[in-house]
Amino acid sequence: MAMKTLLNLTLVLVILKSQVPGALAAAGDNEHLFLDLCHLMALTKRALPEVSEITEAEVQYAQIQKLNSSLSSLEWRKQFEKPTAGESRPSYGPKSGPVDEIRRRRWRHWTKAEEELDSEEPKGKTLAEAGASIADPTTALRWREALHPIAEKAALIMERLESANATYADLKKEKISALIAESIYGKTGKTLGGITSQTFKDDNGQATTRQTLCGDDTANPKAHTVTAYMFCLCAGHKTDSVGADKVCTSTQAAHNQANSGDLNGAETAVKDLVGKCYTDAGNRVLSPEEIRLAVSTFTGKLVPAAGKAYYGKYAQTGCDGSNANGICVMYTTATAADAAAAKNIPWARHLLEAAHKLAQQADANRIIEAMTAELKTLKLEAYSVGQQIKLRQEIHKLTTSTEAASAKTEQQDHQVKEQCEAIKKATDCEKKQPKCEWKNKETSEGPHCKLNATYVPQQATQTGGTTTAASTGCASHKNQPDCEKDKTGDRKNCAWRKGNDGETDEPDKEKCRNGSFLATKKFALSVVSAAFVALLF
Incomplete structure (x- = not known):
């Protein structure tokens, strides 16, 4: 009877023990956490983006500076000459007075431009690319005047880009990769x-036992890495089936250690567990969002309890891996500082920092791309200055000659007008036809001799450059067929039409008129337009 009672009591104790919440971690209990940790491990195998180089921007800016130097005076360029062959070009230093900060910052770009121009083959290649065939100092000065604001704007952009690029060193791919590997x-x-x-001890707060590594009711864990978390949550314990419990995966090796006074075999257990992780690296480039999601997926599984919070399977006291306590990572929440540690896991902090740097890298690449595009546009603008100068010179040449001819015609008309108005007799006025015309038919004397209005447009027409018989003979044709037959080769000399703007000879009447008539200023504008089109194409 006593033996039966003892057996029944033993059975009750076993049943009661099996009903203690969280007691005795069973196979697969922490597998969900293991999978999350494996996903974090896979981040080390993902491809990472790289911060863009500013090489292309430097090339575009150098082209602008080379053109600027090529167009500069010999006196200016002399200050960048090498003292003797084989020596370096002089560095910036004011001969007198304070330091010119702008010159100091840009000096290296100017010397670089001179260096590249020295080795340029064929010589004058930069000027040729810009169409800068300089005939005289005045033209060169105009080129520099037009180029100056472009070069100045490019210099400011390049300074901003170089300043920004100096802060991008920590955004390099290898730096971000090292940060992920450290976590x-x-x-x-x-x-x-x-x-x-x-290294396992050094990287995890110099922990010397499993309990100090994984935490307990009174002290936070020293586990700083994902691999340390994997050991705490998955490695077996000597008291549980001699370390053969498959808490995370059915294929994990046994860890027959108590680790109550050491961490013997921890590195071996970690390598075995990592080898059981699934591979989900793929070829996709890692994004900041993926890192943040992977971190939050794991940290969101923190289990709250009175005075503590933990990941994994917990029974009592701490996370030493034994069958009596728990296979877990525990944070005490006795103080505000302790509680904060649960939300500030070192490996999670490093991964979130890596995500932040990836986001910053993307912003940096957008800045570099935008500034490079600006410099490309400015380079094209700089190398089109030649066409603009040529166009201005052509316009100046055409308008100057046309205005001079127009002024001469106006002066001649004024002289003829004065001559006509000086005549006081109709008979004398008639002798001056067609320049002069007697306006008062009722009297033969008086101030009635005036300039013939039809004489002025004829003069303007001749000034426009048509002095052939065709320009003065159109009026002799009295009908449309004869008018349209008047040709020089295939070109019509005359046209049957009403007067154009500026023609005062019966402007509303259709008659045979000069087909090439253009008022002086309209003629000039048409020639300028033609010159503009020719320069563009």
Whole structure:
């Protein structure tokens, strides 16, 4: 009877023990956390984007500076000459007075432009590309005047870009990759193969036991890396089936260690567990959003309890991996500082920093791309200055000659007008026809001799450059067929039409008129337009 009672009591105790919440972690209990940690591990294998180089921007800016130097005076360029062959070009230093900060900052770009021009083949290649065939100092001065605001704007953009680029060193791919690796394997471990008993200890707060590594009711864990978390949540314990419990995966190796006074075999257990992770790296470039999601997926599984919070399976006291306590990572929440640590896990902090740098890198690449595009546009603008100068010279040449001819015609008309108005007799006025015309038919004397209005447009027509018989003979044709037959080769000399704007000879009447008539100023504008089109094409 006593034996039966003892057996029944043992059975009750077993049943009661099995009903203690969280007691005795069973196979697969922490597999969901293991999968999340494996996903974090896979981040080290993902391709990373790179911060863009500013090489293309430097090339575009150098082209502008080379053109600027090529057009500069010999006196200006002399200050960049090498003292003797083989020596370096002089660095900036004011001969007197204060330092000119603008010159100091741009000096290296100017010397670089001179260096590239020295080695340019064929010589004058830069000027040829810009169409800068300079005939005289005045033209060169006009080129520099037009180029100056372009070069100035390009210099300001390049200074901003160089200043920004100096801050992008931490956004390089290798820096971000190192940050991710540190969160997974540790700063000294760096890779899975680099994990040893010593690096594992160094990278995890000098923990010397499983409990100090994984935490308990009174102290936060020293586990700083993803691999340390994997050990705490998955490695077996000597008291649980001699370390053979498959808490995270059915294929994990046994870890027959208590680790109550050491962390013997921890590195071996970690390498075995990592080897059981699935591979989901793929070829996709890693994004900031993916890192943040992977971190939040794991940290969102923190279990709250009175005075503590933990990941994994917990029974009592702490996370030493034994069958009596728990296979977990625990944070005490006794103080505000302790509670904050649960939300500030070192490996999670490093990964979120990597995500932030990836986001900054994307912003930096957009800035570099935009500024490079601006410099490309300015380079094209700089190398089109020649066409603008040529056009201005052509316009100046055409308008100057036309205005001179127009002024001469106006002066002649004024002289004829004065001559006509000086005549006081109709008979004398008739002798001056067609220049003069007697306006008062009722009297033969008086101030009635005036300039013939039809004489002026004839003069203007001749000034326009048509002095052939065709320009003065159109009026002799009295009908349309004869008018249209008047040709020089295939070109019509005359046209049957009403007067154009500026013609005062019966402007509303259709008659045979000069087909090439253009008022002086309209003629000039048409020639200028033609010159503009010719320069463009």
